[in-house]
Amino acid sequence: MEFSLLKNLIDPVILFFVFGVFAGAIRSNLEIPPAIAKFFSLYLLIAIGLKGGAALAATGLSQTAWLALLGALIMAALVPAYSFLILRSRINPYDAAAVAATYGSVSAVTFITAQQFLSRNDLDFGGHMTVAMVLMESPAIIMAVLLASLVRSQEAKRTSLAAGATHTEPGLSLKKVLHEAFTDGAHLLLIGSLVIGFVTGAEGKKIMEPFVVDIFKGILAFFLLEMGLLVARQLRESRKGISLFVMGFALVMPLVNAAVAMGFAWLFGLPKGDAMLLMVLAASASYIVVPAIVRYAIPEARPGIYFTMALGFTFPFNIVVGIPLYFATIGLIWG
Amino acid sequence: MEFSLLKNLIDPVILFFVFGVFAGAIRSNLEIPPAIAKFFSLYLLIAIGLKGGAALAATGLSQTAWLALLGALIMAALVPAYSFLILRSRINPYDAAAVAATYGSVSAVTFITAQQFLSRNDLDFGGHMTVAMVLMESPAIIMAVLLASLVRSQEAKRTSLAAGATHTEPGLSLKKVLHEAFTDGAHLLLIGSLVIGFVTGAEGKKIMEPFVVDIFKGILAFFLLEMGLLVARQLRESRKGISLFVMGFALVMPLVNAAVAMGFAWLFGLPKGDAMLLMVLAASASYIVVPAIVRYAIPEARPGIYFTMALGFTFPFNIVVGIPLYFATIGLIWG
Amino acid sequence: MEFSLLKNLIDPVILFFVFGVFAGAIRSNLEIPPAIAKFFSLYLLIAIGLKGGAALAATGLSQTAWLALLGALIMAALVPAYSFLILRSRINPYDAAAVAATYGSVSAVTFITAQQFLSRNDLDFGGHMTVAMVLMESPAIIMAVLLASLVRSQEAKRTSLAAGATHTEPGLSLKKVLHEAFTDGAHLLLIGSLVIGFVTGAEGKKIMEPFVVDIFKGILAFFLLEMGLLVARQLRESRKGISLFVMGFALVMPLVNAAVAMGFAWLFGLPKGDAMLLMVLAASASYIVVPAIVRYAIPEARPGIYFTMALGFTFPFNIVVGIPLYFATIGLIWG
Amino acid sequence: MNAVMTSKPVKRIEMVLNQDVIEEIAQKLDTLGVSGYTVIREVLGRGERGLRSGVSLGVFQYHLLLLACEDVQVEPITEMVRPYLKRFGGMCLVSDAQWVIR
Amino acid sequence: MNAVMTSKPVKRIEMVLNQDVIEEIAQKLDTLGVSGYTVIREVLGRGERGLRSGVSLGVFQYHLLLLACEDVQVEPITEMVRPYLKRFGGMCLVSDAQWVIR
Amino acid sequence: MNAVMTSKPVKRIEMVLNQDVIEEIAQKLDTLGVSGYTVIREVLGRGERGLRSGVSLGVFQYHLLLLACEDVQVEPITEMVRPYLKRFGGMCLVSDAQWVIR
Numbered sequence A, B, C: 001m002e003f004s005l006l007k008n009l010i011d012p013v014i015l016f017f018v019f020g021v022f023a024g025a026i027r028s029n030l031e032i033p034p035a036i037a038k039f040f041s042l043y044l045l046i047a048i049g050l051k052g053g054a055a056l057a058a059t060g061l062s063q064t065a066w067l068a069l070l071g072a073l074i075m076a077a078l079v080p081a082y083s084f085l086i087l088r089s090r091i092n093p094y095d096a097a098a099v100a101a102t103y104g105s106v107s108a109v110t111f112i113t114a115q116q117f118l119s120r121n122d123l124d125f126g127g128h129m130t131v132a133m134v135l136m137e138s139p140a141i142i143m144a145v146l147l148a149s150l151v152r153s154q155e156a157k158r159t160s161l162a163a164g165a166t167h168t169e170p171g172l173s174l175k176k177v178l179h180e181a182f183t184d185g186a187h188l189l190l191i192g193s194l195v196i197g198f199v200t201g202a203e204g205k206k207i208m209e210p211f212v213v214d215i216f217k218g219i220l221a222f223f224l225l226e227m228g229l230l231v232a233r234q235l236r237e238s239r240k241g242i243s244l245f246v247m248g249f250a251l252v253m254p255l256v257n258a259a260v261a262m263g264f265a266w267l268f269g270l271p272k273g274d275a276m277l278l279m280v281l282a283a284s285a286s287y288i289v290v291p292a293i294v295r296y297a298i299p300e301a302r303p304g305i306y307f308t309m310a311l312g313f314t315f316p317f318n319i320v321v322g323i324p325l326y327f328a329t330i331g332l333i334w335g
Numbered sequence D, E, F: 001m002n003a004v005m006t007s008k009p010v011k012r013i014e015m016v017l018n019q020d021v022i023e024e025i026a027q028k029l030d031t032l033g034v035s036g037y038t039v040i041r042e043v044l045g046r047g048e049r050g051l052r053s054g055v056s057l058g059v060f061q062y063h064l065l066l067l068a069c070e071d072v073q074v075e076p077i078t079e080m081v082r083p084y085l086k087r088f089g090g091m092c093l094v095s096d097a098q099w100v101i102r
């Protein structure tokens, strides 16, 4: 394990992240223009989608692949459920729902970083794991939104307002929320690229390779630099709002979720690479897709909590410590 | 033909366009930052200019090349002339002039997409076709601006205002308009890149290849995704302003212009690839360079008409249907 | 020399710069979005840092390398000192301090352009020259800020205000200025990339190469196009503020500084490539890092002077004339 | 005064609006007969909900909408916007201005 | 009141201007002796000419120009701008403000 | 009038500020108890110090800060900002507005 932790830390991609955190912490005026950061994140989604789709076209969905997808769906239902149960007595219920969504869903950048960590360590993984990621994005969001509506109507009763009153407020219909969840840009682009990668197969892969594969590491490094800057800024801005409990949750929960995922991966006999990615998906928390829906669907929840937890704590934890740790653990257990 | 249409539709580049239209149609919040979209369009102009210039440096201007350029000039004069004649009785004369300019000029992205379609089908084309594109950009604009001035002075007479009065309005002098047309960024960048490509020849080509050739397809795909989003948005926004006649013009005129261009190509004995590109140039309508001039030189014209026709109808028609169709037709006739 | 000047001018990278100046001069509306320009400049810093770091990891710091660094430090102290002495009697002292900082520091883009000029002419240079560039960035700034404080307190005395009064003004403490100088984004990113390149060595180089090396020329060309546009605009805007003396300084000083640097390079027995880069560093003037500090630390100085000199005159002079000239001179003397 | 003939008094409304609701609000402005508006995209802000830092990831983005309208339109507009402000955050200011007739 | 000495009444003019004319207008502002202005680039808008969507292609772009000036400068400025607004679209609002003397 | 109950009079302060000082000023606004503000990034401008062209290189950038506050907060805010304006350039306007209570 020491070896892989070290190896992780001398990966230029990870070092740019660490450098970004450092630059942010000493309040450098270093800044990636927002338009560029958005471009990078779109690029990464396209690249990962195309690669996954092409891999899928090459191998098809084997039985192991179906089991991996099953594992993903189980985790996508399990994590938000037990997260909400843990949280609801400690923080306000809207925040609890939002955090449950955050941890039940996934971080694409963490997934991508794990993929390239695996490649560096010459460990294979299936294109279906990108499908697994897509499948894990939404269930937690929908659960959380339903939980929040429940809380909302209970509150409406308690405050003895007509329960119907809330329905006149804008933006509350479940239909609208589902539409937002399905059509969210990041989510849709990933699905679209996956489908295009699948449909165009090997030929499409060859055409897109120089853009999507060759310069990939460079753009990932650049983006992780920005992520580092963001993490530092987010931590500075939200210091006050974060309790010790919340911080603990953000740092311990990835380990718990990864362990549970590893259990299923072991049970289902997944190969090492797929097992690792399932762990990473379970351990990661969403700071793009989930906030994009939750800010609209659960506006009562405070970004200072759910967004800070996902971006400020869980993301850097997984990138720097989590990924090599999960890898080492798999190495021990799978042998 | 079926085959090439299908082949066109499983090109990742085209699929990203279709996906963009889809995402726009279901009102996804997917969005490429405007700065990135502008960057892509500048990149494409540079790439196409350098490639054309280098090709030209390699082959020089053969007699066929001169004939292709002659064909381009003829089309550049013919299309706006007959377009205006068709339009002026149906829509207001300023709109007619603007639409004539739009269809008389060309769409660089359509041209680029056709080039990469040819390459995928292993059909060669000359670097001089990029010169042809440059030559076709402006004549229609100048014709349209002159037509609009004519209309304007007639109107001034009719409303019995002193004809001179219009001259006190800002921005009307022909000299200024010609300056705008020549110095327009997109136009100038294309010419500049063409010249640089020509001057630096094979050595320059080698230096710039990884940037200008290798990642080209990826950036084109990304840009066509944005174009798809734009097409969908444009159609939504301008629905009301578009009459059936105008829509018909936007969908039928490409076929007419391509057919006329094919006639000249046949007459002049152009090789298949050059013939195809001449057809595509004639069939395409400008939604960047022409609007950039017309918004200033013919502010009376409504973008809701000329811009929507070019971007909302003609562009997607050519990308999805036109290009494989023209290719199949050439295959039939050239044999 | 003629040969290399010509060769310089048929480099696509340089031609895009010339084209940019041309487009700016004829007032084209060609425009690179600011976000893209910033992205390019960050990219170039990362690329140059990584390359320098990797080269350093490969070769280590030889004795020649130490001498080159010594030469760099000498120039970094010498240039601002004699520049200030020359300037202070001719222009106001704040401007003199700012200009001294500008010429004592360096232009990364000029350095990069010189590196790729050397590569085209198959002349080697050491990774330590990137360290030299980093070392030369700040000393001049710190000297200038100290000079400005001196001027400021003298003025405070003369105007018989309590000298202490200035201390209540915001933003004046030296500590703050030093912090700004060290944490300045461009400066820090260069250092960070250098360190990452050094730490990750050959393996890191391989990972990042497609992004950092292959498409480098293309992005440099694109960025120099923007620089050309900027130069033209800057010259137009600041025409009035620039005296003949100031213009002369901006065009002659690069030659003087290059000559002095060549002297040391010769004395220290530096190889041709390193000597050339030392000359270019000495000859170049900063228009990013220095203005970023000086605008804050010496707000009394007029950007219309120091920024225009560096960007409007010295930068294009070095790119078009200086680099091939220094190269030819070295060829004559080193033999 | 000459200005009397070349300009007319209007209300100037500026709102800081969540990215999720701006399209919906723009549509409702149409139905209220508002003749025009201008949007400044991607403003940063601080309000009750604290600083927003997800901007470069595209989350927690606000836009500023500026419009000039007749006095009588102010109330319908502000009444329409209020529930959005309450639910999704943002603010709305109304002031007086002269519209230069073109 | 203290504010009397530290600020002075000015007119605040804001215009939404077509990208093609903004440089020309900026030059004319100079000749009218306007001491300063601020430009917010690339605003979106809706007006008589309908929604503008060519923005990401760089066409149909508007900018917003804000300036503070003396009362007496208002008329020359608005008279200068009016023909541009008429021909190329856009709008211009004038309001009252206090300029904080620095 | 109904508007009386649904809005309250506030002061609208807008400042054009140098990029180097905006964070410091934002912090001081916090300590002055300002409840919120909105920042429009990267505006261009012309003032006493002439046109600024380093924008695309990231130098000589200004931001526009807009805030609504109580009358009594105006003086502390403008007094706090004035030395920054003097030293680093920029400007500050104060005007009247109605804040729509949400």
Ligand SMILES: Nc1ncnc2c1ncn2[C@@H]1O[C@H](COP(=O)(O)O)[C@@H](O)[C@H]1O
Pocket (backbone or CB within 6 Å): D016, D044, D045, D046, D047, D048, D049, D050, D052, D062, D088, D089, D090, D091, F035, F036, F037, F038, F039, F066, F067, F068, F069
């Ligand atoms: N007093 C204020 N002045 C200016 N902008 C404000 C003010 N209060 C809120 N805002 C803007 O409205 C957004 C949302 O505010 P809030 O809903 O209070 O979090 C903030 O991010 C600011 O951009």
Ligand SMILES: Nc1ncnc2c1ncn2[C@@H]1O[C@H](COP(=O)(O)O)[C@@H](O)[C@H]1O
Pocket (backbone or CB within 6 Å): D035, D036, D037, D038, D039, D066, D067, D068, D069, E016, E044, E045, E046, E047, E048, E049, E050, E052, E062, E088, E089, E090, E091
């Ligand atoms: N009432 C208004 N309020 C705010 N902005 C407006 C208004 N009318 C027009 N505009 C702006 O001016 C631009 C041009 O308007 P128009 O010339 O009417 O198409 C629009 O795109 C808006 O940005």
Ligand SMILES: Nc1ncnc2c1ncn2[C@@H]1O[C@H](COP(=O)(O)O)[C@@H](O)[C@H]1O
Pocket (backbone or CB within 6 Å): E035, E036, E037, E038, E039, E066, E067, E068, E069, F016, F044, F045, F046, F047, F048, F049, F050, F052, F062, F088, F089, F090, F091
């Ligand atoms: N009268 C004015 N109206 C609007 N903005 C101004 C005015 N004067 C200065 N500014 C803004 O403040 C910035 C700095 O001004 P200055 O400190 O005078 O160079 C300028 O670049 C403008 O953006």
Ligand code: NA
Pocket (backbone or CB within 6 Å): A079, A102, A103, A104, A105, A106, A107, A257, A281, A282, A283, A284, A285, A286
């Ligand atoms: Na998860």
Ligand code: NA
Pocket (backbone or CB within 6 Å): B079, B102, B103, B104, B105, B106, B107, B257, B281, B282, B283, B284, B285, B286
């Ligand atoms: Na055409």
Ligand code: NA
Pocket (backbone or CB within 6 Å): C079, C102, C103, C104, C105, C106, C107, C257, C281, C282, C283, C284, C285, C286
């Ligand atoms: Na120097």
